[in-house]
Amino acid sequence: MIPVRVLIIEDDVRISKVHAKFLLEVENFELVGVANSIKDGKEMAEILSPDLILLDLFFPEGNGMDLLYELRQEHSAVDVILITAARDIENLNNALKGGVFDYIIKPVFMDRFRGSLQKYENYLKKRNKVKTVDQEFVDGIFRDKALSSYEEEKRTLPKGIDPITLKDVLRAFEKAPSGGMSAADIGDLAGLARTTARKYCEYLLAIGELQIKLEYGTIGRPERKYISKKNNQ
Structure with missing residues (x-):
């Protein structure tokens, strides 16, 4: 197999040298440049x-995601593996929308680095060995990528927070009235138990995606209403 030609774009010179050294230890990959x-x-x-x-x-002069989107707008065929310290779900979602092949969270360890490149090499072998595809072949490609995306997304979240369930909760907030919703309301829309819905709402509150409003009734404790900051802008 012809070596895969790789360009490293990393603002930290020390880290770029580490990644270049890692790359040299993986067969069938060739470093063509470092920026x-x-x-x-x-x-x-x-x-x-x-x-x-x-x-x-993250770069001093901007965001690597802008370069990713620019490459896509120019219909560049280059594949991208994002290597970043970002652990928030928004950057991960934006990376997936930009079509990254993989998402590696710093600090990078050799086993994870090698595994990502080997997975990419296997993907190329599958893609290049056929001229026409059937459904089984397509399902195999997307299954591998979907599993990888799910696993990476899960690693960015705290224990007990599932990325698929989190997306269901976020989608529920797209239907939320301006006055917000209780955990029970969210649970009904997302198909979750009230306690589960509240756990996810509290997580989104903690990372700044939601804000809270206390609604006082005639008796008992005030009800917590969750309001999406995006929907409230």
């Missing part, structure tokens, strides 16, 4: 035409 800024990364991507970019997210 330490978004500007240099874009220019090198255009000149070198790599097969794969290992892309950081």
